Amino acid sequence: MSAVLQNLIDQPYQHGFVTDIESDTVPRGLDEDVIRMISRKKNEPDWLLEFRLEAYRHWLTMAEPTWPNVHYPKIDFQAISYYSAPKPKKKLASMDEVDPELLRTFEKLGVPMHEQAVLAGVAVDVIFDSVSVTTTYKKKLADVGVIFGSFSEAVQEHPDLVRKYLGTVVPAGDNFYAALNSAVFTDGSFCFIPKGVKCPMELSTYFRINTQQSGQFERTLIVAEEGASVSYLEGCTAPQFDTNQLHAAVVELVALDNADIKYSTVQNWYAGDENGVGGIYNFVTKRGLCKGVNSRISWTQVETGSAITWKYPSCVLLGDNSIGEFYSVALTNHLQQADTGTKMIHIGKNTRSTIVSKGISAGRSNNSYRGLVKIGAKAEGARNYSQCDSMLIGETCGANTFPYIQVQNNTAKVEHEATTSKIGEDQLFYFASRGIGNEEAVSMIINGFVKDVFTQLPMEFAVEAGRLLGLKLEGSVG
């Protein structure tokens, strides 16, 4: 690959600093006592402890999945600390009580924690290592009946709601990492939109891993009742360490009749250095259940970080006429590996799904799309359209597409399109011969490539995501 391209894609990570803050971290290792300790620290009801222990016992019988197209040394699950919280851990009455060091951290990251500074109409829940540190705009949301805040609070304040829906979309024993998460999850966001309510603002959670040996296991649960709608955004960063950290989250979405959930992610975990040292292992289970008729769940993700990404935000289309959507941009550089895609499970009649996946590979990275479209026997008139495009930058990266299609109903219509393109010297020379420098050319080509996905993002997020891709791919041209 030319030096020019090399320079273009070598950009330092912007969020690699560590906050020097005292934290309450449990010793490394995992057994039932650790789980009991986490549950006790969080003052949880018995049923939740039982949920955790059952998941843990199940997890012990499971093996790590080996089918993804990613490679890494075996993880020592006893070397991880399963709980870390910034001290002092007391109930905060207002933003003024938050540790100023923590506030500075989030200012540095560009996350607005002061309500007056918040971009008009975005409520933010902030998760630092294992616990939620603040939620903005809570009161305003409560006025319309929307519950939005940390998972821990929801367990205390709305235990019945949590109990009703927790594990209904991703059962505790669903897969190896989901089981681990179910056993040890520490916090996350909970969001409940009651019947008929259109959530008046974008809801947003910002995740930050700060401690070196801690894993982050958050749990997010979003429920939209009949006719409700919500748009939810999630952002993630982590400091730069030369060891790998595990992030194994579970996200569950439930949409009842005529409900609409839009879930957007901009993931920028630390990706490791140019030699593949350090970085986050992002092993995440995200699934939405379109439980009611005419419901809709839409996933949009921009994945730029993590050493390894293993993630398949999926939709189970149970209700008749329900709609599932997946829009994804996954960028890998250096030695990053991504195996990501979606599952669209059509069960109800006339269910529809759309998959648009854009993979960008640079450096020596490897980027795989893996997707399942399954049309059940009773899914009369189901339709799916999938489009999977890969773009290669330079000569040393790889892209793969693994589409799985299973159709059990002959009235279904399933379409799959895939392309692979390449930013090479010839394209850059073409732009240069028209006066356009390499940086601008790459940015224009990439923006063109991801356009269909970015138009799905809420406005502010689209701007941030565009800037992020730019940062990851542009730089001083030699």
Next chain:
Amino acid sequence: MIEAGAKVLLEVKQLSATVGGVPILKGIDFTVRAGEVHAIMGPNGSGKSTFAKVLAGHPSYLVTGGEVSFDGRNLFELAPEERARAGLFLGFQYPVEVPGVANSQFLRLTYNTVQGGRGKDELDPLEFDDFVREKMKLLEMDPAFLDRSVNEGFSGGEKKRNEILQMALLEPKLAVLDETDSGLDIDALRVVAGGVNALRQPDNAVVLVTHYQRLLNYIVPDYVHVMEGGRIIKTGTRELAAELESRGYDWVAAEGREAA
């Protein structure tokens, strides 16, 4: 049009270049003055296209000797994009497809970049739209091409029209058109040639790199050069082109060997 004392736009002295270590250009001397049209002809593999790409600064080619001045500046001190901003234009033999980037967006960026380089005002999308549609009429191009991705799915003729459209927008001092006639049917050739002719001015110049004489029926050159083995081995006027068409290239090469 030849005018004695016209300004020298391009002066090439003993230019040599290699690709992948293989010498392709072996000492080219070539001068273009304002107002002139030059045709460079020659058999396949003679180095014509390489010469065009070296002038534009293609990174695959390594200049190993000689000098080139363009509009009074040392060409080799300029990056490819700076050459373009300085008024050098290369019309590609095989224009590159850029999926996902709208032609209108690309054309406006290139126009504004080159205009900006000349210290002139840039056009906003609405102003540019009017401007580019005028230019497209000249080339009998359907405005629908503005909304399509750059060159993606264009036929050979459409790609070449898109090249000439870019030339019309950028108004270069020196346009080097690499086999612009290849793959064109006779109607497309007429339109493309008409586009080039309409852009000829006393203060700019055109170099046509071509394999066949037929383009020269539409764009009349002041000089015809024959290239072979990485050198210009014969220079004449437009009559030379007709002679090449009827007699082929071998006699020129033989004449060259005799002279040596």
